[in-house]
Amino acid sequence: MIVLVTGASSGLGKYTAQALRDAGHTVIAGARSFELGQAEGMHRIHLDVTSGESVAAFVKAALAIAPRVDALVQCAGILTLGTCEEVPAEEYRRIMETNFLGMVRVNQLVLPLMRKQGGGKIVMFSSINGLLGIPFQSAYVASKHAIEGYAECLQMEARPFGIQVCLVEPGDHRGGSEAYRNRVTDADSPYAEAFAKGAAVIRRDEQNGSDPSRLGRRVAKAVSRKRMPFRLRSASADQHLAVYLHKLLPAWVNEKVLCSYYLGKGCKTST
Numbered sequence: 001m002i003v004l005v006t007g008a009s010s011g012l013g014k015y016t017a018q019a020l021r022d023a024g025h026t027v028i029a030g031a032r033s034f035e036l037g038q039a040e041g042m043h044r045i046h047l048d049v050t051s052g053e054s055v056a057a058f059v060k061a062a063l064a065i066a067p068r069v070d071a072l073v074q075c076a077g078i079l080t081l082g083t084c085e086e087v088p089a090e091e092y093r094r095i096m097e098t099n100f101l102g103m104v105r106v107n108q109l110v111l112p113l114m115r116k117q118g119g120g121k122i123v124m125f126s127s128i129n130g131l132l133g134i135p136f137q138s139a140y141v142a143s144k145h146a147i148e149g150y151a152e153c154l155q156m157e158a159r160p161f162g163i164q165v166c167l168v169e170p171g172d173h174r175g176g177s178e179a180y181r182n183r184v185t186d187a188d189s190p191y192a193e194a195f196a197k198g199a200a201v202i203r204r205d206e207q208n209g210s211d212p213s214r215l216g217r218r219v220a221k222a223v224s225r226k227r228m229p230f231r232l233r234s235a236s237a238d239q240h241l242a243v244y245l246h247k248l249l250p251a252w253v254n255e256k257v258l259c260s261y262y263l264g265k266g267c268k269t270s271t
């Protein structure tokens with residue numbers, strides 16, 4: 001298959017692109033840090049998903065390499081840590097432009113190709129944070145919730161054209177690049193103490209996260225199958241449980257559980 005992968009220069013995108021290549025697919029990988037060329041058994045093309053022009057040039061260059069797109073795997077994503085009060089609206093916009101609208105832009109150029117071909121597969125990297133909120137990641141959480149809702153709409157609209165959609169929902173995985181983790185809240189903030197605790201928990205969980213190459217292989221396997229699952233969740237048992245309980249339990253219980261986890265004794269909830 002011919003597979004386009006966005007955000008393929010590091011982290012889960014890189015591992016997924018490598019696994020797709022190892023599974024025998026032709027991988028056309030995009031990222032801002034790539035120049036046009038070939039490396040590590042893949043085609044590389046410069047891609048900035050926040051720019052319509054860049055996305056158009058990426059798809060055009062991909063079609064010059066291979067005449068069809070059997071699958072599109074969208075991994076490009078960035079993260080900002082900070083409080084709802086202090087993260088500037090512009091930073092929310094930056095996160096949405098990359099994580100959510102970036103996917104929309106690429107999809108809108110690839111969907112017509114897939115329709116004309118009579119089908120295709122679109123995989124979008126969401127997150128466990130697309131299913132539940134946690135403190136100090138609101139911009140990221142909002143962008144991933146947007147992807148979740150959007151993907152449900154897309155699947156219903158595109159299925160009649162033979163297009164399958166899959167949401168990948170990773171919990172914490174090792175190997176994500178520090179370069180994409182921006183921090184807004186600083187030492188003068190009224191939230192500084194809670195933020196420091198929460199950010200430390202987030203960092204610890206990422207460092208102790210799951211094996212990213214395993215997730216890459218799972219995604220490659222799902223793409224290679226005739227039918228992809230709509231949701232592919234890859235998380236620790238605790239995170240699976242948190243998602244399950246989030247659906248079942250009243251909001252105040254969820255707030256207490258998640259708040260205590262991230263803020264410890266500093267957690268103050270309504271009960």
Ligand SMILES: NC(=O)c1ccc[n+]([C@@H]2O[C@H](COP(=O)([O-])OP(=O)(O)OC[C@H]3O[C@@H](n4cnc5c(N)ncnc54)[C@H](OP(=O)(O)O)[C@@H]3O)[C@@H](O)[C@H]2O)c1
Nearest residue numbers: 007009010011012031032033048049076077172173176177
């Ligand atoms: N790591 C985890 O634990 C985890 C958990 C849940 C979900 N995820 C999701 O998995 C995906 C990968 O995350 P990661 O932490 O593994 O990777 P990462 O190391 O943070 O890499 C992010 C990738 O996105 C690309 N990127 C950023 N801005 C871009 C832009 N404007 N246009 C094109 N590419 C752009 C980067 O490449 P360039 O800088 O070269 O453009 C890089 O390849 C993200 O969608 C993330 O939300 C990760």
